[in-house]
Amino acid sequence: MDNKLVIGMPTLVEYDSLQENIDLCIDLGLDFIEINMNLPQFQxxxxxxxxxxxxxxxxxxxxxxxxxxxxxxxxxxxxxxNAYLNVVKDVIEIAESIKSPIINMHMNLGVYFTLPSKKVYLYSTQLKEYLERQQYF
Structure with a gap:
């Protein structure tokens, strides 16, 4: 395994196209671009x-x-x-086809209820079902 340090950048919200991000990545001498799937042009x-x-x-x-x-x-x-799972599956297929080594996913905290003294996250009260839903991966 190659132990070379690789440095990359996220796609920037200031840029409308992947080409603009690539140009900056090349200018900075970086190795990769993390495509942010929140941006409409990168769906x-x-x-x-x-x-x-x-x-x-x-x-x-x-x-x-x-x-x-x-x-x-x-x-x-x-x-x-299931709609979210379909998005994940689509991205996995794209990543596999271009040999992308990383897909970054944050676990959603879910909704919470605000009580007078604290916030109660629904997933913490329904932990068994929450964890069962994670079994897809």
């Missing part, structure tokens, strides 16, 4: 896999993925959680 159905492969080959960089912050695969409404 799975808007990414061109062939172009991603072309960019990687042409510029000697690679891409990683940052799943949407609001993604909640444990949502108790199965239609909602």
């Amino acid at each position: 799975p159905d808007r990414l061109d896999i062939l172009k991603l492969k072309e960019y990687q080959k042409k510029h000697g960089i690679f891409f990683t993925f940052h799943l949407p912050e609001e993604l909640d695969i444990a949502n108790f409404n199965y239609r909602v959680s």
Whole structure:
């Protein structure tokens, strides 16, 4: 295994295109770009896999993925959680096809109820079902 330190950057909200991000990445001498799936232009159905492969080959960089912050695969409404799971599956397919080494996903804390003395997170009160929903991975 290569122990070379690799340094990358996230896609920037100030830039509208992946090309602008690539140009900055190259100018800075970085190794990769983390594609933020919160941005509309980087939704799975808007990414061109062939172009991603072309960019990687042409510029000697690679891409990683940052799943949407609001993604909640444990949502108790199965239609909602299944929609999020489909997004995850789409990104996994893209990542595999371009040989992306990383998909970053934050676990959603879920909704909470505000009581006079504290916040109660619903997932903490329904821990068994929450953990069962995590079994998809």
